Amino acid sequence: MNQVSRAVPQGREAVLDEILDALAEVGEVVITTHANADGDGAGSEAGLAWFLRRMGVAAWIVNPTPYPERYAFLLGDPEWVVAASGAEARDLCRRAGLAVVVDTNDVRRIGRVARLIRGLPKVVIDHHRPSARAIEGLVLADPAACATGQLVFELIERAGVPLCREIASALYTAILTDTGGFRFENTDPACLRTAAVLVEAGAEPGSLHRVSYSGHRLRRFRLLRSALATLEVASEGRSSGRVASMIVPKAEYDRLGATPDDLEGFVDVPRDVEGVEVAILHRTTTDGRIKVSLRSVAPVDVHRIAAELGGGGHLRAAAAVVAGPLESAVRDVARRVERALPDAPATPHDSGA
Numbered sequence: 628m629n630q631v632s633r634a635v636p637q638g639r640e641a642v643l644d645e646i647l648d649a650l651a652e653v654g655e656v657v658i659t660t661h662a663n664a665d666g667d668g669a670g671s672e673a674g675l676a677w678f679l680r681r682m683g684v685a686a687w688i689v690n691p692t693p694y695p696e697r698y699a700f701l702l703g704d705p706e707w708v709v710a711a712s713g714a715e716a717r718d719l720c721r722r723a724g725l726a727v728v729v730d731t732n733d734v735r736r737i738g739r740v741a742r743l744i745r746g747l748p749k750v751v752i753d754h755h756r757p758s759a760r761a762i763e764g765l766v767l768a769d770p771a772a773c774a775t776g777q778l779v780f781e782l783i784e785r786a787g788v789p790l791c792r793e794i795a796s797a798l799y800t801a802i803l804t805d806t807g808g809f810r811f812e813n814t815d816p817a818c819l820r821t822a823a824v825l826v827e828a829g830a831e832p833g834s835l836h837r838v839s840y841s842g843h844r845l846r847r848f849r850l851l852r853s854a855l856a857t858l859e860v861a862s863e864g865r866s867s868g869r870v871a872s873m874i875v876p877k878a879e880y881d882r883l884g885a886t887p888d889d890l891e892g893f894v895d896v897p898r899d900v901e902g903v904e905v906a907i908l909h910r911t912t913t914d915g916r917i918k919v920s921l922r923s924v925a926p927v928d929v930h931r932i933a934a935e936l937g938g939g940g941h942l943r944a945a946a947a948v949v950a951g952p953l954e955s956a957v958r959d960v961a962r963r964v965e966r967a968l969p970d971a972p973a974t975p976h977d978s979g980a
Contacts, residue, residue, distance in 0.1 A: 642767050643785040646750050649765060653724025655685045657744060660729050661736035662691040663887040666804025666839055668730035669694060671752070671775045673701035674797035675727060678783050689716050691738030695888055697838065701797045711739050720744055730775040732768065733758035733939060752778050756930055758939050770941070773818035776801025780821055792829030799830035804839050812925070812943065846883040853879040854893060860900055866965045869972055871897035872957070875910035894920040904973050905929065905964050909957055912948065917956040920946045924973050932963050
């Protein structure tokens with residue numbers, strides 16, 4: 628079977644080979660990703676762990692927050708995941724030969740794990756724009772890649788290891804979720820060619836889509852009902868009809884016992900309103916700060932807005948955590964978004980992710 632999905636960009640081979648050499652020299656590896664891992668982070672971790680274990684390297688996942696229950700089926704064994712808060716994680720990070728960070732390049736986003744892996748050599752595999760608080764190490768990065776899972780696929784392909792169903796399923800999930808089910812503008816020909824290879828290797832599109840996008844707990848829909856009551860479309864100034872926002876009510880979030888996983892896709896709701904170019908979702912975190920998620924259609928660059936707020940992400944999808952109170956955060960973000968809007972509204976055929 629031909630596993631070539633796209634020509635590796637010039638110069639990438641050297642980085643891939645350096646990473647493979649580094650992995651070959653150790654017997655134990657710690658893999659981590661950003662807090663509240665999404666499908667790309669979790670899928671990239673699982674695919675990499677399967678690959679390393681097939682190569683005889685003991686691979687362990689140590690995340691700043693629990694591995695998402697929704698994607699636990701991608702793992703070969705639940706014991707591959709080690710809680711960052713326990714002594715086992717500390718011991719593991721002391722004896723490991725390398726740490727691999729996937730789907731983020733910002734040291735702030737790996738939380739408590741940053742301290743655990745401080746003394747380890749590091750590999751960073753990521754498709755976000757560079758952060759001002761970058762994780763130092765050997766870096767495989769490409770903001771043009773549709774997902775971090777795409778880069779992990781390239782690494783495995785470079786190693787010449789045949790894909791198994793488990794690796795294919797993990798990386799397909801990573802790409803599926805970070806392209807919004809292959810509907811965002813990062814769904815390019817390379818993305819679809821890679822997806823085809825993964826399906827040929829055993830990934831099942833129907834079942835993986837169901838796991839990723841359905842089967843939500845009832846509390847998610849009750850929380851969404853409360854959030855929908857806050858949905859507003861701007862009616863004044865340059866933002867009029869072009870910016871929509873929604874707030875996740877903290878009291879209801881707490882009452883329902885919701886988790887960040889329950890909020891997956893909430894920010895897409897205001898973006899789906901006719902004429903909206905920028906969608907904003909606000910939620911209050913456990914420490915009283917405000918998580919701001921931003922989505923846009925071309926040509927609005929929400930990464931720039933998030934970066935101004937100390938966050939980051941992608942051109943059309945970004946986030947930041949800012950100081951409260953909620954009301955002042957809402958006003959401040961609204962002003963920043965209005966300044967970022969072009970004079971003319973986007974044409975109907977413009978889209979983004």
